[in-house]
Structure formats: C-alpha cells, structure tokens
Amino acid sequence: MTVYDIAREAGVSVSSVSRAINNKPGVSKENREKIRLLLQKYHYQPNEAARELVTSSSKMVGILVADVRIQHHIEGAYHIAHELANHGYCSLILNTGRTEQEHEDAIQTLGRRNVEAAVLMGSVFESQTIQAAVLHYLPNIPIFMLNGFLDLPNVYGVLSDEKSGVEDCVQLLARKGRRSIAFFVDDPTPSSLRKTQGFQSGMSALGVQAEDAWLYRQVEGSVQGGYEATRRLLAEHPGVNGLICSLDIIACGAIQAIHAAGKRVPEDIAVIGIDNSIYTEICVPHLTSLDNMIFDSGVMIAHKLVDCLEGRDSNQKTLLFTRIHERDTT
Amino acid sequence: MTVYDIAREAGVSVSSVSRAINNKPGVSKENREKIRLLLQKYHYQPNEAARELVTSSSKMVGILVADVRIQHHIEGAYHIAHELANHGYCSLILNTGRTEQEHEDAIQTLGRRNVEAAVLMGSVFESQTIQAAVLHYLPNIPIFMLNGFLDLPNVYGVLSDEKSGVEDCVQLLARKGRRSIAFFVDDPTPSSLRKTQGFQSGMSALGVQAEDAWLYRQVEGSVQGGYEATRRLLAEHPGVNGLICSLDIIACGAIQAIHAAGKRVPEDIAVIGIDNSIYTEICVPHLTSLDNMIFDSGVMIAHKLVDCLEGRDSNQKTLLFTRIHERDTT
C-alpha cells in the first residue's frame, strides 16, 4: 500500500493524500474523509525510508550501551527509549561490546542511519578514539553522555561527582571509627579512575599513608569476584575494619566472605557499595551504598534530549551530587 | 557526501561508484582503487534510507521488550542485538510499556520501519490483540517469540515448559517432607498462568485439596512485595513449610520475612524461586531456583533469527526443559 494506491482509489492526487496523512491544510473536508477511510481500510503505514529520504529526518535516536551488566544503564536506556517513543522517536539501541573498535563501528552505524541524536551510556566513551569518531561520523547532531564528557560543541554530559562521593564514603567510615580501610575497584574505566582518586584523596585527608590505603584493582564485577578479593584482603590485612567496593555486587560477595571468615558486618568490618542498586536490599544486612545517580542521570538525559529535539536549549555539562544511602552495613 | 559527489570527483558514473561500494563486478581495478580512496578521504557513509527505499531491505530487526524489570529479558535482548550486529543488522529495541495499546503501537512502528524480523520478549505478547496486530502490520516477516507463541505461519516461538517446571518444584518440596505449600505469583500473564497451573496440578498430584494449596495472586514483583506477602502468609497459615515464588526477587523478600518472624530457612520453611537469576546467590542462604531457560531462550532465538535471515529453515515451536538449581533454601 502506497500513497499512489490510496490516491488512485480515492480518485485524487498523491499530493492530497500526503497532505491528508500529515494533517496539512489544502484538502477539502470530503476528500479528507474519503482518504481517511481508505487509509484505515488498508491499514496504511507510511514507508519511513521514503519519508526520511525526502525530509532527511529519521525520527530515530541512537543509544549506545557499553556495559550490559550495569542494571542502571540498561534501565536508563529503556527509560530514555520510552520517553522518546512518547515524542514520536524510535530508539536504535546498540550494545557495543568491549573494544574501542566496536565502539567506533557503532558510532559509524549511527551515522549512516541518520539518527537525530545519540546517547552514549558509560564512562568508557570518554576517550580520544571516540572523540575522533564523533567528529567524523556524528559532527552535526547532539550527543548525550551518561557519566562522561567530551569537549566538543555538540556534546552534552551528565556526570556525578564520584570522586567526592567516594571521599564522603571514606569520611563516613572514619566517623564510625574506621581507619584501616580497603577499596575494591573493578575494570579500569574513567569512572573507576575517578572513584579511585576519591578513595586516595579521602584517605590522605584522614592522614593515612598511601601504603596503608589498601587498594585492590581489577576485582571482577561479580559476587564471586567480591568474595575472592575479600578472602585475599582478610589474609593480607587482618586488621581491616572498613571496605568500599566500586560495585554493589562486589560488596555482596564481600559480606558473604566476611561472614564465612567468622567476622561480623558492620561491627568488625563496615562495608559500603556503589550504585545504590536493587542488590542493596537483597543482601543481608542491607547494604549501605553510594548513590551515584546513574538512574537519575538517565532520566535527566531523557529530558535534555527531548528539550534539544524540540529546540529548547540546555547546559552542556551537568554535575549531579552523589548521596550515601545508609543502611545496615555501616 | 553522496555517490554523485564521489562519482564527479572520480570522473566516473554513479553506477560505478555504487558497484565499487558494494564489491560488485563491473568496475576496473583502477577505478575501484580511485573510488576507494575517495570514499576513505571523505569518510563516506551510504544513506541507509535511500538504500532501503530501493532495495526494500532495511537491515533492521525489531525487538520488543515488555518488562524491563526482568533482567534475563534485557540481557537476552542485548545478546540478540549483539549477535545481529555481527551479521550486519541493526536492532530497533522498543520498550513497550504495560498496556495492550502500547504493544500494538509498537508493532505498528516496526511495520512502518520495514524491519526484516521481529522479536517479542515476554509472554504478554501471547494475546488475541497482538495476533491481530501482527497479521495487520507484520504479515510477511518472521516473528520470534520468547516464552510465548502465536499460531501463525510466520511465528517462531521458544518456550520453556513452566508448568512441569513448577510441578517439579512441588515434587522437590514433597520429597523434603513438605506438604503445606504456598505459591506466590505476580502479575497475571500467560506465563504466570502456566506456573499457577503447574502448582495446582502438582499439588493435586500430591493429593492435596485445592483449598489447602495456598495460592497468593498478584504479589508485587519486588523484595518488598515478597516480604509483605510472606507476613500475610505466616499470619494466615502458620503451619506452612514450603514456598514457591514466581520470581526470585519475591523469594528474596520472603526469606527476609521468614527470618524476621524468627523461623529458619530451609529447616522451618523451604523456599524456591523462579528464574535462576543473579539474585539467587546474593541472598543468604543462597536460593534454590527453577531455571526457566529465559537466557538460553534468548540465545536460541538469536540463532534461529540468523538462520532464518540467511535462508536456513528451523522449527516453528521449540520447547525447552526447565531445571531446578538446588542451593541452600531447600
């Protein structure tokens, strides 16, 4: 079914049909009605490719998700997609995989699909390669970054101040009388770098020597990973009485390992996770966690995106404040 | 940058450029090379809308996700998207919301975007309305359903035998000496209906009267929901010694409520969840859970989809067997 078929059967020209479809003036009442009935009768759906070709507007937005394991990213992506659907936009969600090459390919794909905006979810997109790719393939559309930023005129970023967030965690532990504090961090991304910096500056603010700020890098982001790292920690530093984990799920594994070693949480070791995810209320005791506002960032990005597509303006860089949700592990 | 620009600068016709881009025969070595260099120089990307219009193949697949909260659906969707990306297809992932109207709209959208196949994730798509919508808007493309099926020639379904799965759960509890068993079920979807049937037939196979098979419907799918329902259960049926929950997360809440009431898991009450999700190893004790193969279904759908797009044939309906992962709550 094309506009031509409809036009023929209605005994009018394609222009009239097109105008009727798009509710534009220039069609008489009777013809409008005649056309409306035919559209309905044949379940006519316009061919978006043809439409896109002539109007050069695709009504699509690209969303790149780097790490599927982070629930908040996923939910954020779906939230954005849903919000956009309400405004007549389709979301092209691409799961980009791990390598920079894959990220670049994904950006290229968005370019050729003529998306009208792009969302990059995850701090891994904060890199030179991506910056270059954006310049090449998406120079003219707004780019929205979750938990990241690139210094380009068309880039909008929503970030949370993870560094001070982790500093706050250290201070909270200090207030609870803990000074032998360890930090578990997962994959080396810009985001975990910021968290690590927060840990280090927080500890040195406490007057703790760098070598006594026990930093465990590349802890696997899973219950198992947290469990194993904690066993190592307890063996290497039996005096530890505070622990901060870059992911809630790692903290869940840590709690289990601490219990398995016959120690109590929080009496012997206080634990703080990061993300304030659903896991915090599944584990027992319920996990104190730093809310890094990932979900809120997603919501905010959805807003900014809609604003932008509808011609309203907004800040290029938004910094959100983090907040510790204190539960039963501190 | 269009093929015309490239053609002009290379001093050849657009046909040659097009053929060169698509690695088709009919272009001399020298011209091929000349064109290749120009494409590279200008970071040329073909306009997919134009391509789609003439070839009427969009290289896009639609994925509808009904319930974002189910981690396995999400991960399945991303898995499928990733697999398809390796075969040159883009995924249009739509988060459809709750109402049938939204589902229908989403299917309409897929139609007008000319997707070459569609994946419907979630049993909620197993309905008359959707069947009609598919007939109207997607009559000619293959449809892949996860945990659901429609009796149409172009529909492929991968389902797990949830009914017998839940029957098995009942039997497992029975073997552990439990006969006072409750079942918590969340939203009324075709899937939870099958689970409910499994519970009922399993219980009657044990010779338990229907009124003694304690069925709690519409338990909210959250830790809180499980907690509240369990408090009610313990008040109404203090003798309960077995519990099956339609979602792991509900079971997590249940365990906490049981502990709060001063009872032990599994000694006093054995608990089984469904989904075999990550939550099973976060809660303590680790949750025994029925693996309903949602993730495997996703992987299998990705396979079927690729097979189908590449012209190979496959079964319309695939039934997967479920399996109980016994952990520490039974």
Next chain:
DNA sequence: AAAGAAGTTGCAATCGATTGCAATATTTAA
C-alpha cells in the same frame, strides 16, 4: 455582476541510493 481573496487540486521535481540494459572498450580465439 465583476474583481479579488481564499481554498483546492495535481503536476512534476526531489531526496540518494541500486540496477537492467544498451553502448563501448578490451581481450581472446581462430
């Protein structure tokens, strides 16, 4: 009743690719 304004209508060009076909160039075979 005539002139002007306002509303309808359809022709034809356009978007950026692909592709069948005819024309031309090149290679091979006799």
Next chain:
DNA sequence: TTAAATATTGCAATCGATTGCAACTTCTTT
C-alpha cells in the same frame, strides 16, 4: 587480422514519500 566473447561504463528508471508552484474552483465583497 578479424570476429566473437568478455569486461567495463554510464544512462535512465525506480523505490515511496514530500512540497513548491501553477491552474483551477469557490466564496466574498462592493
């Protein structure tokens, strides 16, 4: 050397919409 076979090339149509423009109605207004 020439005819036949093969390879290269570009013209022009095509996909299905949108839209500016000119032609044509119909309705006001004086």
